[in-house]
Amino acid sequence: MVIDLATTPTVTLNRRTAYRVVSAKFPPVDLFDDVASEQEFDAIFAIQALTNPRLQNEAGNVNLISKDEIPSGIDGCTYATAPFTHINPDGSRFSDGSYGVLYLADTIDTAIEESRFHQEKYFQNVSGMHYDSIIMRGLKFSFSATLVNICNINNVDVYHPSDYTVSRSLGSQIKEAKLEGLQYNSVRHLSAICWALFTPKKVKRIIQTAHYEFIYDGAAISHIRMISNIN
Numbered sequence: 001m002v003i004d005l006a007t008t009p010t011v012t013l014n015r016r017t018a019y020r021v022v023s024a025k026f027p028p029v030d031l032f033d034d035v036a037s038e039q040e041f042d043a044i045f046a047i048q049a050l051t052n053p054r055l056q057n058e059a060g061n062v063n064l065i066s067k068d069e070i071p072s073g074i075d076g077c078t079y080a081t082a083p084f085t086h087i088n089p090d091g092s093r094f095s096d097g098s099y100g101v102l103y104l105a106d107t108i109d110t111a112i113e114e115s116r117f118h119q120e121k122y123f124q125n126v127s128g129m130h131y132d133s134i135i136m137r138g139l140k141f142s143f144s145a146t147l148v149n150i151c152n153i154n155n156v157d158v159y160h161p162s163d164y165t166v167s168r169s170l171g172s173q174i175k176e177a178k179l180e181g182l183q184y185n186s187v188r189h190l191s192a193i194c195w196a197l198f199t200p201k202k203v204k205r206i207i208q209t210a211h212y213e214f215i216y217d218g219a220a221i222s223h224i225r226m227i228s229n230i231n
Contacts, residue, residue, distance in 0.1 A: 003155060003170050011149040011183050015142050015204060018104035018195060021115040022079070024137035024211055064100065069201045076206025079139055084200055093164050094171030094182065094196045101171065101181075102197040108138055108209065110192040116214065116221050117188045123216040130218040135227070138209040145180040145202040147195060159187055174198055 065084040071077055084100035091097035105111035115136060123129055150158065150170075157166035174182060180202055186192035197203070210229040214221050 002166075003150065003153065003158065003173075005148060005173055005177060005179075008153070009149050010146055012146045013183075013195075014144045016144065016195075018106065018141040018143060019108045019111040019209075020079075020102075020104055020139045020141060021108075021111045021136045021212065022082075022139065024135040065200075069199050071201050071203050074203065074205055076139070076208075077200075077203075079206045080141075080200035080203040091164065091168065093167045093187075094174070096168050096172065099175055099198075102200055102203070104141055104143070104195045104197065105186065105189075106193045108140075110186050110189040110194065111138070112136075112212065112224060113189040113192075114186065114194065116224065119214055120216070120221045123221070124219075129216070131216060133213050133215045136212045136214055138212065140207050140209050141203060142205040143195075143197065143203045145195075145197060147181045147183045148174060148179060149183045151183055151185050151193065159185060161187055171196070171198075 064087060065081065069084070071080055074080070080102065083102045087095075087097065087100045089097045092101055092103070095101045103114070105114055119134060119136075123132060126132075155166070157163075158170060160166070170182075174196075175198055180199060181195060181197040183193060183195055186194045208230050211227050213225050213227050215223040215225075217223075
C-alpha cells in the first residue's frame with residue numbers, strides 16, 4: 001500500500017515535549033552549542049579544528065546539513081544536529097542511509113523501548129557476545145513542527161517491525177517534498193507515539209535528564225536501570 005501525501009492529514013505541534021535516548025559512551029560535543037548564529041559557524045569550526053584534530057569525527061560531517069537548518073543558539077543544539085551529521089549508513093525506518101532523521105518519542109519509557117530494540121539487535125549481531133552493558137543518556141526535547149500524520153492510517157507495511165522498504169519509500173517522499181517530518185505510532189511501545197523530524201531546525205530546546213544502564217545477558221537486554229537523574 002502506497003501512502004499518498006496529498007491526501008494524508010497533517011498535525012501542527014507547538015512546543016511539544018519529546019524524549020530520546022542516546023549512547024553516553026562519548027561526552028557531548030559543544031561545537032554547535034558554541035555557535036550563536038549561522039554566520040558564526042564557519043569561523044568557530046575553523047578555530048576549533050586547529051586545536052582539536054578529532055573534531056571532524058566528533059562533530060560528524062557538517063557538510064551533510066545546510067547551515068540554515070542548524071538551530072543555532074538553543075540549549076542542546078548539538079543533540080539536535082548530530083543525527084544529521086552522523087548518519088547511519090545502514091539506514092533507519094524512514095531513511096535509506098543517505099540522509100539523517102531525528103527520531104523522538106512521546107515519553108521517556110517509549111524512548112527507552114525504541115532504543116532497547118536497536119541496541120539489543122546490535123549486541124545480538126556481535127559474535128560471541130555473552131554479556132555487556134552500555135550507559136545511555138536521556139534527553140528531553142521541545143519542538144514545534146507541522147508533520148504528516150500517519151497514526152490513523154492502517155498500513156501494516158509502513159509499520160513492519162523489521163522490513164523498512166515501504167517506510168523508507170515514504171521517508172524519501174517526505175525528504176524530496178522538503179516537509180518537516182512525520183508523526184507515527186511507535187512500533188516498539190504499544191499505544192505510544194513517535195516523531196521523525198527531517199530537519200533539526202524545528203527543535204527549540206534540549207536538556208539532559210537521566211542516565212540508564214542497559215544490561216545484555218547474551219540473548220537480550222534483560223534489565224534497564226536508572227543510574228543518575230539530573231532533573
